[in-house]
Amino acid sequence: MFDYDTLKVIWWLLLGTLLIGFAVMDGFDLGAGILLPFIARGDTERRVVINTVGPVWEGNQVWLILGGGAIFAAWPSLYAASFSGFYLAMLLVLAALILRPVGFKFRSKMPGTAWRNTWDWALFIGGAVPTLVFGVAMGNLLEGVPFSFDSEMRATYGFGFFYLLNPFALLCGLVSVAMLTTHGAVYLTVKCEGVLLKRARAISRVAAVAWMVLFSLAGLWLWASHFGVAITGGALPAGEPNPLAKTAVLQSGAWLANYSRWPAAALVPAIGLAAPLLVAWLSGIANRLVVLVISALGIAGVIGTMGVSLFPFLLPSSSHPSSSLTVWDASSSARTLGIMLIAVVIFLPIIVAYTSWVYHVLRGPVTSAYIDSHQDTSY
Numbered sequence: 001m002f003d004y005d006t007l008k009v010i011w012w013l014l015l016g017t018l019l020i021g022f023a024v025m026d027g028f029d030l031g032a033g034i035l036l037p038f039i040a041r042g043d044t045e046r047r048v049v050i051n052t053v054g055p056v057w058e059g060n061q062v063w064l065i066l067g068g069g070a071i072f073a074a075w076p077s078l079y080a081a082s083f084s085g086f087y088l089a090m091l092l093v094l095a096a097l098i099l100r101p102v103g104f105k106f107r108s109k110m111p112g113t114a115w116r117n118t119w120d121w122a123l124f125i126g127g128a129v130p131t132l133v134f135g136v137a138m139g140n141l142l143e144g145v146p147f148s149f150d151s152e153m154r155a156t157y158g159f160g161f162f163y164l165l166n167p168f169a170l171l172c173g174l175v176s177v178a179m180l181t182t183h184g185a186v187y188l189t190v191k192c193e194g195v196l197l198k199r200a201r202a203i204s205r206v207a208a209v210a211w212m213v214l215f216s217l218a219g220l221w222l223w224a225s226h227f228g229v230a231i232t233g234g235a236l237p238a239g240e241p242n243p244l245a246k247t248a249v250l251q252s253g254a255w256l257a258n259y260s261r262w263p264a265a266a267l268v269p270a271i272g273l274a275a276p277l278l279v280a281w282l283s284g285i286a287n288r289l290v291v292l293v294i295s296a297l298g299i300a301g302v303i304g305t306m307g308v309s310l311f312p313f314l315l316p317s318s319s320h321p322s323s324s325l326t327v328w329d330a331s332s333s334a335r336t337l338g339i340m341l342i343a344v345v346i347f348l349p350i351i352v353a354y355t356s357w358v359y360h361v362l363r364g365p366v367t368s369a370y371i372d373s374h375q376d377t378s379y
Helices: 004-025 027-039 043-053 062-074 076-085 087-109 113-143 167-191 194-224 254-261 263-282 288-310 334-361 368-373
Strands: 147-149 155-157 229-234 246-250 313-315
Touching (some): 004 027, 004 062, 004 334, 027 043, 027 113, 027 167, 027 194, 043 087, 043 113, 043 167, 043 194, 043 368, 062 076, 062 334, 076 087, 076 155, 076 313, 087 113, 113 167, 113 288, 167 263, 167 288, 194 263, 229 254, 254 263, 263 288
Antiparallel strands (some): 147 155
């Protein structure tokens, strides 16, 4: 149905869609976890916050699994290189994510204040650490990471865990934290009432402004920096995947070249900038679900900016640019991509359908009265 090069682009778009799906769907419960110790006062209010995400957070993790599975199957070289190079960062994320189910399940098992406060902070860590690390990882992709392949495609890495925590990457991590904190606060305005609604609305405004300012600073830093890799020769779209068949060089401003090549692509970062401004302005004025949709569009704009800026690169190398992995040379075979595309066409609508049904069933706010009357069945 599609030629090999088109399949590669389709899977690049699908990977971006899955990452956006994860950031939007799992992002609000990560954001709610970040806000939990600060927005809620007293045990009942904290239980309200927890129960806004408790019934759905596990289903939202499907998008993370789909994204990881897509990288494994569609981009095996990317999976191998990134999961090996970012191994300690991945372990940190997994350790933090493990705190989430434990916190949700154990928190209400005992009534003691110290016990419950401990698990509240565990849920905070489970939300804040993955959010920060994912943003740091995106920053390192824009900078490029020092790695190379030998003639047998064995990777050598010239960096450790603390190398990844450089100033630009940490700024991108703060963008991620502000973005998902905003998204979590907007979600809580939809699911809460009374004083929690007012606090969530106030926090969403502040966090949205921080998101816009930090995203602008990251863009200016990127514009003023020397970051970028450009392909100078070798196999581009055509041919079988072989990351070592091309030549590439470091080139200042290369990440901005796609916006000159495709001027309409500038709409993507514009959405990432405009959405938090609209969230801050419309919070308390517009319909709360509309504001949540705008927040989701802003997340799509930020992640889309990453994709547009890097294309066709997936994992740039700052030490050996010719070893960088691209859409053209890191993919699986045409047959694999074709079979997987058929599976996506069948199963992705099913996932969207049952997710929509779950949210329809669970629509409406969570109230203190509900928690008080369902002490044994609520989180």
